[in-house]
Amino acid sequence: xxxxxxxxxxxxxxxxxxxxxxxxxxxxxxxxxxxxxxxxxxxxxxxxxxxxxxxxxxxxxxxxxxxxxxxxxxxxxxxxxxxxxxxxxxxxxxxxxxxxxxxxxxxxxxxxxx
Amino acid sequence: xxxxxxxxxxxxxxxxxxxxxxxxxxxxxxxxxxxxxxxxxxxxxxxxxxxxxxxxxxxxxxxxxxxxxxxxxxxxxxxxxxxxxxxxxxxxxxxxxxxxxxxxxxxxxxxxxx
Numbered sequence: 001x002x003x004x005x006x007x008x009x010x011x012x013x014x015x016x017x018x019x020x021x022x023x024x025x026x027x028x029x030x031x032x033x034x035x036x037x038x039x040x041x042x043x044x045x046x047x048x049x050x051x052x053x054x055x056x057x058x059x060x061x062x063x064x065x066x067x068x069x070x071x072x073x074x075x076x077x078x079x080x081x082x083x084x085x086x087x088x089x090x091x092x093x094x095x096x097x098x099x100x101x102x103x104x105x106x107x108x109x110x111x112x113x114x
Numbered sequence: 115x116x117x118x119x120x121x122x123x124x125x126x127x128x129x130x131x132x133x134x135x136x137x138x139x140x141x142x143x144x145x146x147x148x149x150x151x152x153x154x155x156x157x158x159x160x161x162x163x164x165x166x167x168x169x170x171x172x173x174x175x176x177x178x179x180x181x182x183x184x185x186x187x188x189x190x191x192x193x194x195x196x197x198x199x200x201x202x203x204x205x206x207x208x209x210x211x212x213x214x215x216x217x218x219x220x221x222x223x224x225x226x227x228x
Binding site: 003004033035037040041042043044045048056091093103104105106107108 | 118150155156157158159160203205215216217218219220221
């Protein structure tokens with residue numbers, strides 16, 4: 001069964017450093033999403049992406065964040081200058097259609113900012 | 115805004131015990147409701163869904179009924195197995211702005227012991 005993959009599974013970085021989280025969505029999917037879960041808190045929507053542009057973003061997704069689909073297979077989330085409060089599990093999701101029922105999630109990247 | 119409240123875990127049960135995980139929601143309009151499951155080391159998987167009031171979603175022996183009058187979507191299973199040990203997330207869909215995104219609860223960790 002096709003699946004969404006994410007790399008790395010864990011990343012440790014110093015505050016102020018840039019990080020790039022990578023996701024490979026399912027190949028025929030058109031809509032892409034990032035969510036995050038701070039330890040002990042809810043999974044929160046960050047951003048949705050369609051047709052090479054951001055379609056919706058939450059208030060969490062400020063100027064420090066950016067997303068890109070650089071090569072037709074990867075979907076990346078960049079955090080320009082990490083803060084301690086960026087430590088979280090980041091989930092990528094993709095879907096062929098614009099329906100929640102068909103969103104497939106990856107296993108997540110656990111980011112720790114020191 | 116929309117929100118989902120679910121009981122915090124961990125919940126520890128013996129094999130074959132009855133499971134209930136409570137979930138209530140706040141939403142404008144008429145959301146669809148979901149339960150997701152995350153097994154250790156894996157991504158979020160859609161477990162079941164209900165799209166309108168009084169609908170019952172079911173899968174793998176789990177059930178949940180969309181109760182509009184109590185704004186609830188409690189997850190139940192009659193006889194849990196060790197393999198059901200996972201984190202369970204209640205969620206609702208939010209299609210404001212035309213793009214689907216998921217609002218999650220905090221997740222409830224279930225541990226089933228033999």
